[in-house]
Structure formats: structure tokens, C-alpha cells
Amino acid sequence: MELTRNTALLDDAKSALGGAVLPVGILVLVAMMVLPLPVFLLDTFFVVNILLSLLILMVALHTHRPLDFSSFPNLILIATVLRLALNVASTRIVLSEGHSGGDAAGKVIQAFGEFVVAGNYAVGIFVFIILVIINLVVITKGAGRVSEVTARFTLDAMPGKQMAIDADLNAGIMSPEEATARRQEVADEADFYGSMDGASKFVKGDAIAGLLILAINIVGGLIIGVAQHQMAVGDAAQTYILLSIGDGLVAQIPSLLLSIATAIIVTRVSSTQDMAQHIGGQVNLSRAWLPTAAVIFILGLVPGMPNELFMFFALGAAGAAYIARQKEMLAIDEEEAAEDEAEDAVEGDSDAVLLADVTDYSAVSMQLGYGLINMVDQEQSGSLVSRVTGIRREVSRGLGFVIPGVRIRDDLALEPNQYRIRVGQTIVGEDVAYPDRKLALPGDDARVKLEGIEVKDPSFGMDAVWIRPQQQAEAEANDYVVIEPESVISTHLSQLLHKHAADLVGQDDVQALLDQLAEASPNLVKSIVPKLVPLHILTLVLRRLLSERIPISDLRRILEGLSNLVGPNMGPNEMAEALRPTLAPLLIQQVSPLGTVLPLMTLTPELEQLMLRTHRQNGEGELILEGSLAEQLMRAINDSSEKLSAEGRPAIMVVAPQIRRVFSDFVRSHIPDMIILSFTELPENRRVEVYSTIGGFDALGKDGSASNETSTMQHEPETV
Incomplete structure (x- = not known):
């Protein structure tokens, strides 16, 4: 402990x-520019500057990817400021103490001024100018141009990379976590190259500053030496120019190293190897070394050439070709051995069962028989993946949360033309599709029967027939609607996603919605979740709304409504029911466009009063009706619903608010797509039509009690 x-x-x-x-x-760097430094500290910082530049260069050489050295732009700035601070400090000492001798500015500057340029200031000037040309004109300019172009192309490529990530996610190639990490990597890459574009200007400015500082030191030294210290012009030139050149070289050589490191980073291609391994692996080719050795050998035979030297390097190139050939043969043998080992492992472990074979944590998945594989093969114009992506986007926009990616995979256990849709591990839908045929749905005026495979439409249960492509013109001429097989599957998927939307939203999804809303209304989110409504309760409320197709896109209105509803006796179902009057218009505008009359089914007053009494007697539980009455009620509702669907109109039933929830649970257990509203949920700006009134059963006595005979009465439509 x-x-x-x-x-x-x-x-x-x-x-x-x-x-x-x-x-x-x-x-400390800022202080160095203002305060005078002792000579010992100046030498120390010069050595540190050289060490830092060498370290940055070595790290750049051993980096696998540019992003692995993402702090490089910051180091460029720090190293540049250090070098400029040293220039200021050394200039102060050179100009103030240079008359006293060559060691006045420290041993490092003296060594570079006397040893590197052999004490000849004319040689030193030319050497310094050459270094500046190499650094400024060649390396720095090239690195800056590469940084600029790379930053522009990286930013231009971001949308395409994001779309590729979304496509891989939708196809199940990568998990949501991997997709998030890949998106972050794309963003980091754009930020890095944008920073490098600006950081390369630091290196260029540093080289120009070094040239200007040299000129200032020389001119200032000559003036100070001759005017203040009465030195001869030749002596002043010898002393101050050597010190200025030594100072310039001490700064210019680390600047050159840093420029090389910058050029290496911006020209680096991402790989799993460092630069030496990357270049060595690509250059070490026997078919490249052999002609090189031959050409060098021929040049070595030319009279007047250094024949021995050329022959030596020709022999070295031939040796490199032999070593490269041996390595290539070894790689081929290892690859063949690995393939044989893999084949033996497959044959030996054919009965092995892996965990990956029996687990699938996808929220939504689609299994296809081998006859449908071409529908997802983009090389064979398979468009199922793009259609599924479009369905996800459309359903997500309609329901108000992001539908999880649909994992599409083959399943040899299915029939060739069979497909199966799962939500989690539960099979929610399956049917057959024929990729070489098209589904024809008969219209109201269809009279001719088409030849083909007669089936039921998987989405709506209508009679349909799979016809061959050459029959399409005949089908359309006889009032059939012809649908592509990809559209049949994607429409079926859309219907199932709407039906099981409540099973697809979890606490992580709700938290993501809250995080997005918090950017616009932070106080609203902070005051409601989790202070008034815990996250798991809010999730249950949203699931209840989605179970009856109420969109949750207007999360702001939901939270504002919950702030007035929270009470000790209200559970998630009661909260959802209380929120419905403000949210139901979102559902209505999806199923019935504005400007159209809303068809409604209602109950007779006698039947509705019977349900109200039954509900009060049984408390808040299920709606309990006598068997024959329930059967006749469901038959009447189903008949009216089918007639509305045949007319292309939504089936909506309106009941009293007190029994709406229990009546909805009762009806939707038999007719899942039925929309049940209360009178308080009808929007005031919509015209409604009482399409039918369900009731008038003879099984109901005058007092509302059930008798033995039943009948259904439907009134003529009445527009309100």
C-alpha cells in the first residue's frame, strides 16, 4: 500500500x-535574446543545438509514417527559435569582444572559424554561401513545395476518404470503433500536413536570417573594429570575418540538418518500415543491379578512366546482384512453404470450430445465399450495398437517430436465392429473390396474368410474380409495377428497420444524440440528463416512442416536455404517452403529406364506452375483451385497413386518450403497421375524414354488455 x-x-x-x-x-530562449550570455553557456547551447538537430534527423529517418512524428512542426519551431536566440547572443559577443582574439566568442565558433575553413576567411565566405544555396534554394524550397502540394491534396481527398470509410463500415469490413479511429486518423493527417506547410516557412526563414546575420556581423565588426578599437582594416577583416563565418557555420549546419529532416518527413510514404528498410527493400533488386554492374564494367574499360576503381565498383554491384537474387529465391521458397502450410492447416482443421464462426455482434445483418452474391459485387454492377446505404440514410433521417451499419455476408446454409435479415441474433425477416428476374406487382387495372414464379411481396404481402427481364415491357403495358431484385430486398429491409427501430437504439446512441444537442443547447441537456431523467430511463422513453413509429428527431422538444413531466409515479411508458401530443404531427406528416385529407377510423360510442369501463376495472394493465367481440373487432379493423392500403392511403385509427396506449398494444399485436392516435394528437391544421366507424356489433347490448351475435357497421366517409 x-x-x-x-x-x-x-x-x-x-x-x-x-x-x-x-x-x-x-x-530561457527569450532571455537569451535579451540578456548577455557567458562564453561557456554559449558553447553549451551551440552543442545542444547540434545535438537536437541530429536527434530530429535520426528520428525522421526511423519513422514509419509521417503521423508517427506528429510533433515535428512544434520541434521545428522550437529548434528555429533556439538557433535565432543563439545568433543574437553570439552576435552580441562577437561585436563586443571580437577585438580581443579568435576565442572571444567561445571555442565552438573559434573551431568552426579556424579548423573548418582553415583560417582563410575568403574560403569561409564561399563555403558559407554554398551551404546557404544548398539549404535555401534546393532543400528548403523543395520541401516547402512538397508540403504545400501535399497539404492541398490531403484536404481535397478528405471527402473521398470519409466516403470510403462509410462504405467499408456499411459493408461490415470494419467495426464502428475502427471506423471512428480511421476518421480521426484522416483528420490528424490533414492537420499534420497543414501544419507542415506552415512549418516549412520557419526553415526557409531561418536560412535567410542566417545569411542576413552573417552580413550584419561582417559589416558591424569591420565598423566597430576600425572605428572603436583602432584596428587596421586587414586585421579587423581577418578577426571579425572569421568569427562571423564561424558563428554562421555553427548555426547553418544544424539548420541544414533540420531542412533535410523536413524534406524526409514531407516526402515520406506511409509504410511498416523505416526509411532505410523501405528504400533497401525496393532498391535491392537483382534485375536492377545486374545491368548497373555491366555498365560500370564497360566504363572501366575506357582508356584514361580510373580502371581499377571502376572495376572495383563493378565487382561490388555484381556481388549486390548475387545477394539480391539469393534473397528473392529465399522469399519465393518461404511463400510457397507458407501456402503449403496453410493448405495443410485447412485440411487438418476442417472440423475445427472457431469463435468467429459462431459469434456476430452486428446490430443488423443480412445473410445471402450464394445465388445472390453477385448483387453485392460492385465489379459485376451489384448495387445492393449502395441501396442499403441509401435505406439506412433515409430511415435514419426519418426516425431521428443513426441506424447501425448493416453487415452483409454470405451463408451457405441458405438456399441459393434466399436471404435472411437479423436484428441482433433474432431473425426478423427472410424471403427469396431472383437476381436474374424482376418482381411484377399487379395494379388495379391489371387483367393479364404473367408467366413466372408467383409469390407474395415480402414487404406488403401482395400477390406478385417474378418475371424475366424481357417480359418487363409486357408487364408495364398491362398495368404491372416492375421492381428490381435489389429494390425488393432493400424495401423489405426498410420496412423491418422501421418495425424494429426500438431494438436498434441503445444508451450509447442516445448519449450521442445528447452530445450533439449539447453543442446547441448545453444548458437544456445538462439540466435534464441525468439530473431529472437518467440516461437509461430516457432510452426507454425513446424506445417506446419508436415502437409506435414516432420519430425522435426533435430531441429538444422531447427534453423540454420531460422537464414538465417528471414525477414520482410516472414510468417510461407514461412519459412517452404524455409526450405524444407534441410529437405525433411528426409521424402524421411522414405518412400523409400536407394538403391531403387524413383518413381516420373511429369506434362507435357504445364500443368505446365499453372499453373505457373495462380499462377502469382492470387498472393500467392490458385491454381485456370477450373472445368473439375481440375477433370481430380485429376483423373489422383489418378490413378497413386493407381498403385504405389498396387506395394508397395510411390506416390511422383514433380513440379516446384514456385507452389509446392499451388499445394500441392490443391492436398492434395483430396488425403491426397500424397507427393508433388519440383525439388530442390530431393536428389542428389538417383536414380529417372519418373513413369508417368500427362498432355497431349486435354482440353489444344496449347497456354495452356482450351478446352472442355480432355484426360490423361502417358509415359513409364524412369529412371534417
């Missing part, structure tokens, strides 16, 4: 110390 606490304290201390190093270092 004591050891753990001490370890934690030590880690905290290291973290605090590490966090303080950078701010203190920046302050």
Missing part, C-alpha cells in the same frame, strides 16, 4: 516536472 502510494506520488512529480520543462525552456 505504501509502495503504491509512493509510486503514484513519484509519477505525479515526474508529470509535473515534465510539464514545466517546455514553458521554462521557452522563457
Whole structure:
């Protein structure tokens, strides 16, 4: 216990110390530009500058991907500021103490001024100019151009990369977590190259500053030496130019190293190898080394050439070709051995059962028989994946939350033309489709019977027939609606997604919706969740709404409504029921466009009063009706619903608010697509039509009690 606490304290201390190093270092750099430095510290910082530049270059060489060194732009800025601070500090010492001798500005500057350029300031000037040309004109300019182009193309490619990630996610190639990480990587890549575009300007500016500082040191040194210290012009030139060149070289060589590191990073291609391995693996080709050795050997035979030297390198190239050939043969043998081992493993483990074979955590999945595989093969113009993506987008927009990705995979256990749709592990729908045929649905005026495979439409249960493509013109001429097989499957999927939407939304999805709303209304979200309504209760409320097709897209209105509904005796079902009057118009506008008359089915007053009394007697439980009465009621509702569907109009039933929830549970257990509203949920700006009134059963006595005979009465439509 004591050891753990001490370890934690030590880690905290290291973290605090590490966090303080950078701010203190920046302050030291600024102080170096203002305060005079002792010669010893100046030499120390020059060595640190060279060490830092070499370290950055080595890290750049051993980086696999540019993003692995994402702190590079920050290091460029720090290294540039360090070098400029050293230039200011060394300039101060050179100009103030240069007259006293070559070691006045420290041993490092003296060594570069005397040893590197052999004490000849004319040679030193030309060497410095050459270094500046190499750094500024060649390396820095090239790296800057590459950074600019890469940043522009990276930003232009972002939408395509995002679409590719979405396509892989929809096809089940990657998990949602992997897709999130890949999107973050794409964003980080764009940020990195954008930063590198600006950071390359630091390197270019550093090279220009080094040239200007050299000129200032030379001119200023000559003036100070001759005017203030009465030195001869030749002596002043010898002293101050050597010191200025030494100072310039000490700064320019680390700047050159940093420019090379910048060029390496911006020209680096992402791989699993560092730069040496990457280049070596691609250059080490026997068919490249052999002609190279031959050409070098021929050049070595030319009279006047250094024949021995050419022959030596020709022999070395031939040796490299032999080694590369041996490595290629070894790689081929290893690949063949691996293939044989894999085949043996498959044959030996054919009876093995893997965990991946029996587990599937996809929220929505679709299994296809092998006869339907071409429908998802984009090389063979399979469009099922794009249609499924469009269905997900449409359903998500309609319901108000993101439908999880649909994992599509083959299943050899199915019949060739069979498909199966699952929500979680539950099979919610299955049917057959024929990729070489089209589904023809008869219209109201269809009289001719088409030849084909007669089936029921999987989405709506209508009579249909699978016809051959050459029959399409005949079918359309005889008032048939012809549908592609991909559309049949995707429409079936859309219907099932609407039906099982409540099973697809979880607490993580609700939290994502809240996070998005919090960007626009942070106080609303913070005051409701989880203070008044816990996340799991809110999820249950939204599931209840979705179970009756009420969209949850207007989450702001839902939270505002919940803030007035929270009470000790209200459960999720009661909360959802209380929210319905404000949300039901969202459902109505989806099933019936504005400007159209809304067809309604109602109950006779006697039947509705019977249900109200039954509901009060049984409390808040299920609606309990006598068997024959329930049967006749469901038959009458179903008949009216089918007539409305045949006319292309929505089937909507309106009842008293007190029994709406229990009546909806009762009816929708038999007719899942039925919409049950209360009178309080009807929008005031819509014209409604009483299409039929369900009731008038002889099984109901005058007092509302049930008798033995039943009948159904439907009134003529009445528009209100």
C-alpha cells in the first residue's frame, strides 16, 4: 500500500516536472535574446543545438509514417527559435569582444572559424554561401513545395476518404470503433500536413536570417573594429570575418540538418518500415543491379578512366546482384512453404470450430445465399450495398437517430436465392429473390396474368410474380409495377428497420444524440440528463416512442416536455404517452403529406364506452375483451385497413386518450403497421375524414354488455 502510494506520488512529480520543462525552456530562449550570455553557456547551447538537430534527423529517418512524428512542426519551431536566440547572443559577443582574439566568442565558433575553413576567411565566405544555396534554394524550397502540394491534396481527398470509410463500415469490413479511429486518423493527417506547410516557412526563414546575420556581423565588426578599437582594416577583416563565418557555420549546419529532416518527413510514404528498410527493400533488386554492374564494367574499360576503381565498383554491384537474387529465391521458397502450410492447416482443421464462426455482434445483418452474391459485387454492377446505404440514410433521417451499419455476408446454409435479415441474433425477416428476374406487382387495372414464379411481396404481402427481364415491357403495358431484385430486398429491409427501430437504439446512441444537442443547447441537456431523467430511463422513453413509429428527431422538444413531466409515479411508458401530443404531427406528416385529407377510423360510442369501463376495472394493465367481440373487432379493423392500403392511403385509427396506449398494444399485436392516435394528437391544421366507424356489433347490448351475435357497421366517409 505504501509502495503504491509512493509510486503514484513519484509519477505525479515526474508529470509535473515534465510539464514545466517546455514553458521554462521557452522563457530561457527569450532571455537569451535579451540578456548577455557567458562564453561557456554559449558553447553549451551551440552543442545542444547540434545535438537536437541530429536527434530530429535520426528520428525522421526511423519513422514509419509521417503521423508517427506528429510533433515535428512544434520541434521545428522550437529548434528555429533556439538557433535565432543563439545568433543574437553570439552576435552580441562577437561585436563586443571580437577585438580581443579568435576565442572571444567561445571555442565552438573559434573551431568552426579556424579548423573548418582553415583560417582563410575568403574560403569561409564561399563555403558559407554554398551551404546557404544548398539549404535555401534546393532543400528548403523543395520541401516547402512538397508540403504545400501535399497539404492541398490531403484536404481535397478528405471527402473521398470519409466516403470510403462509410462504405467499408456499411459493408461490415470494419467495426464502428475502427471506423471512428480511421476518421480521426484522416483528420490528424490533414492537420499534420497543414501544419507542415506552415512549418516549412520557419526553415526557409531561418536560412535567410542566417545569411542576413552573417552580413550584419561582417559589416558591424569591420565598423566597430576600425572605428572603436583602432584596428587596421586587414586585421579587423581577418578577426571579425572569421568569427562571423564561424558563428554562421555553427548555426547553418544544424539548420541544414533540420531542412533535410523536413524534406524526409514531407516526402515520406506511409509504410511498416523505416526509411532505410523501405528504400533497401525496393532498391535491392537483382534485375536492377545486374545491368548497373555491366555498365560500370564497360566504363572501366575506357582508356584514361580510373580502371581499377571502376572495376572495383563493378565487382561490388555484381556481388549486390548475387545477394539480391539469393534473397528473392529465399522469399519465393518461404511463400510457397507458407501456402503449403496453410493448405495443410485447412485440411487438418476442417472440423475445427472457431469463435468467429459462431459469434456476430452486428446490430443488423443480412445473410445471402450464394445465388445472390453477385448483387453485392460492385465489379459485376451489384448495387445492393449502395441501396442499403441509401435505406439506412433515409430511415435514419426519418426516425431521428443513426441506424447501425448493416453487415452483409454470405451463408451457405441458405438456399441459393434466399436471404435472411437479423436484428441482433433474432431473425426478423427472410424471403427469396431472383437476381436474374424482376418482381411484377399487379395494379388495379391489371387483367393479364404473367408467366413466372408467383409469390407474395415480402414487404406488403401482395400477390406478385417474378418475371424475366424481357417480359418487363409486357408487364408495364398491362398495368404491372416492375421492381428490381435489389429494390425488393432493400424495401423489405426498410420496412423491418422501421418495425424494429426500438431494438436498434441503445444508451450509447442516445448519449450521442445528447452530445450533439449539447453543442446547441448545453444548458437544456445538462439540466435534464441525468439530473431529472437518467440516461437509461430516457432510452426507454425513446424506445417506446419508436415502437409506435414516432420519430425522435426533435430531441429538444422531447427534453423540454420531460422537464414538465417528471414525477414520482410516472414510468417510461407514461412519459412517452404524455409526450405524444407534441410529437405525433411528426409521424402524421411522414405518412400523409400536407394538403391531403387524413383518413381516420373511429369506434362507435357504445364500443368505446365499453372499453373505457373495462380499462377502469382492470387498472393500467392490458385491454381485456370477450373472445368473439375481440375477433370481430380485429376483423373489422383489418378490413378497413386493407381498403385504405389498396387506395394508397395510411390506416390511422383514433380513440379516446384514456385507452389509446392499451388499445394500441392490443391492436398492434395483430396488425403491426397500424397507427393508433388519440383525439388530442390530431393536428389542428389538417383536414380529417372519418373513413369508417368500427362498432355497431349486435354482440353489444344496449347497456354495452356482450351478446352472442355480432355484426360490423361502417358509415359513409364524412369529412371534417
